Amino acid sequence: MRGDDRDDPFGDIFDEIERMMNEMTGTGGAVGDGSGFSSETHVDVYDESGQVRLVADLPGVEKEGIELKCDGKTLTISAASPHREYDERVRLPARVDEHSASATFNNGILEVTMDKLGDSAAIDVE
Template identity: 90%
Template sequence: MRGDDRDDPFGDIFDEIERMMNEMTGAGAGAVGDGSGFTSETHVDIYEEDDQVRLVADLPGVEKDAIKLKCDGKTLTISAASPHREYDERIRLPARVDEHSASASFNNGILEVTVDKIGDSAAIDVE
């Protein structure tokens, strides 16, 4: 018997915690492709550069026409659907951005969105 073959007294607890987390996030068995709603499996990377914020999201199986993007200057919302999954992600941006400057590209399941940052708030002189 190897040391890692022993019964783990916490194994059942960790399995139960993992099962509950999968239920809450929709990542468990049966959540994908069964019409149960949105899943939280979207991988999004955010890159804050000097004058821009760039987001890269994995949307496998999604067609370009099925993607809807909205930005209010603080949050970017990505909504998309494929035959097997639905995506609905609200991403809080690391800086205020000019939503009218947004540009997006989609290639091979990878969505890239770039928006210009808005400068710091202007100081107000008191006279």
């Protein structure tokens, strides 16, 4: 048996991870699968002291084509360019005050910053 004829012991694990990631992000397929949405959007989320910061690459998009929505737990990024559409739902690592959000967009890079909400208050039982 040659080395390249053996089963890759990690192949099934990587296939399963990719399947689960596709389920979580709703991409279900590869780029160009006909859905109109790109699965190559790169989004980084940073949990910083007192704030959550999100940085997303949206190449080819104009600022006017970006729509952001936040419910305190999830940030939805919708954007369109003549060649692509982006529709990303990003679960935030901490609950945030969506009314504190500020966003900048420069050279295809979107940066959104939101204040974290404090821990839940304890309730005394009397």
